[in-house]
Amino acid sequence: MERARRRRGRRRLRHHRAPRLLGGPGRLVHVGPRQPPALLRGVAEILSREMGGSSGPLWTIGLFRAAGSLDADPGVGPALAAAAAGISEYGGAKEGDKTFLDALLAAASAVSALPDGAPAAEVAQAAAEGAWAGAARTAGYAARRGRAAYVGDRAVGRFDPGAAAVAMMFGAVAEAYGSPVRPPASYSASRVELARPGAAEPAGTKQFVNDPDDAVTESLVGYALAHPDLVVWEPGDRFLRRRQPSPGLVGLVAGGGSGHEPMHGGFVGTGMLTAVAPGPVFASPTVHQVLAATLAADAGAGVVHLVKNYTGDLINFGIAAELAQARGVVVRRVVIADDIGVDSSRHDVGRRGTGATVLAEKVAGAAAQAGRPIDEVVAVTERLLRGARSFGIALGSCSPPGAAPILALGADEIEMGVGIHGEPGRERAPYRPAADLVRMAAGELLASLAPPPGASLLALASGLGGTTLMEQYLLFGELHARLTAAGHRVARSLVGPYLTALDMAGAVLTVAVLDEELTALWDAPVAAAGLRWGA
DSSP states (O other), X not given: OHHHHHHHHHHHHHTOXXXXXXXXXXXXXXXXXXXXXXXXXXXXXXXXXXXXXTHHHHHHHHXXXXXXXXXXXXXXXXXXXXXXHHHHXXXXXXXXXXXXXXXXXXXXXXXXXXXXXXXXXXXXXXXXXXXXXXXXXXXXXXXXXXXGGGTGGGGTTSOOHHHHHHHHHHHHHHHHTTOOOOOOHHHHHHTOOOOOTTBOOOOOOOOSOSSGGGHHHHHHHHHHHHOTTTEEEETTTTEEEESSOOTTSOEEEEEEEESSXXXXXXXXXXXXXXXXXXEEETSOOOHHHHHHHHHHHOSSSOEXXXXXXXXXXXXXXXXXXHHHHHTTOOEEEEEEOOBGGGTTSOOSSOOOOOTHHHXXXXXXXXXXXXXXXXXXXXXXXXXXXHTEEEEEEESSOOOXXXXXXXXXXXXXXXXXXXXXXXXXXXXXXXXXXXXXXXXXXXXXXXXXXXXXXXXXXXXXXXXXXXXXXXXXXXXXXHHHHHHHHTTOEEEEEEESSSSOOTTBSEEEEEEEEEOHHHHHHHHSOEEETTEEEOO
């Protein structure tokens, strides 16, 4: 019976039609050598399955929009402009936000300025020159969109990597036409890392991996083998699901980049998540992964997407939700944005989703397990999140498999308000004793939360992967002291590496206001590999 259900899910995925947002009624595409629109649609279909992060869905949308433009007008300039418009619409970026859109818009403008009937080589050269000019302008911009937005003014003086990649892509096309266009000298200069006094030289790390590109998949295979009573790894569609289905209950789907273990896969189980779409290290899963997980999680009562506030996650989960709804699945979304470490940043992407993600997945899971309808599951989870705040501190960097450390911290430096992908925080500060750091963080958390006098609180101290349990309990003791000194009661606690950032030395401190209902949901039984009590 279960095998038949999975076959039906795969059949639905293989024969799905492109959604309205991808440029009109879809169809299965057979690409021919003289069919540029069909070729673009074919590439877009591949990207929707294979490329996550924010770039994957945005390029998918852009290619579908370009194909639609070429159906009506063979002009390359209008097609590039249509692609840029679609990317701007769904990604939220505009010219000057320091994204790859700056290079794409400049390429479209340069091509559109050519006379009708210009030779292909001239078109390619104009696109490449325009793209490099647009990429060069990004060096003068502060980052305002995507994960780079949290870097803000620190990015001034450097080309946006996405814009440079677009320029390189157009440059490769121009070179193929015999009109090579070289990057400006300022591009190479902007890539030079200037050494700072006291900064350690980045070095590669030794890790237990085979091929770094396969590390995430091999880890997920091992995880499923270690917990066969709890989870199933679906290798074709690349998602994890509960071993035991829950007919009639609301399904819960989360996901995001890998490297935060046990989040999210470790929280698949009774009383918590139904399915998880894991992306590559620190990169969003694809639309296809999220859709597959959503269809598998649907047991007739709808599915809630628990989504951290990162551009790639929002876009991929949003498109997958529309596709699932087109198949009759009710989907609701809860966005997690609890990280006050970026409150002083000058951008419009909002707070990041960090430690409160663990709390939201537990509370939503308990509500769903109790048989509550989907709107109630959403409402109680959103109420928890309105009263939850987090703050991260890094003592050192993290190292993705096969790569050097991300943050260049000096021997006596720490990063205050650090992100869980190694993004810089609000400031780089001198190292101080733990009591001083927690005093500052607790003050920020309480000021942002403004809990009522004598509030019951849930406090989480999660190591970020390279922090000993001894240190984590020390941090929790300091946090407990600060919260009780402020007149509140720490009614519930959680200490341990529940939300990590690979091997980062650091911690995230999370505080949430509890009421009677939220406390009962937190205490409800849970049986997942990463969290288990009362079951």
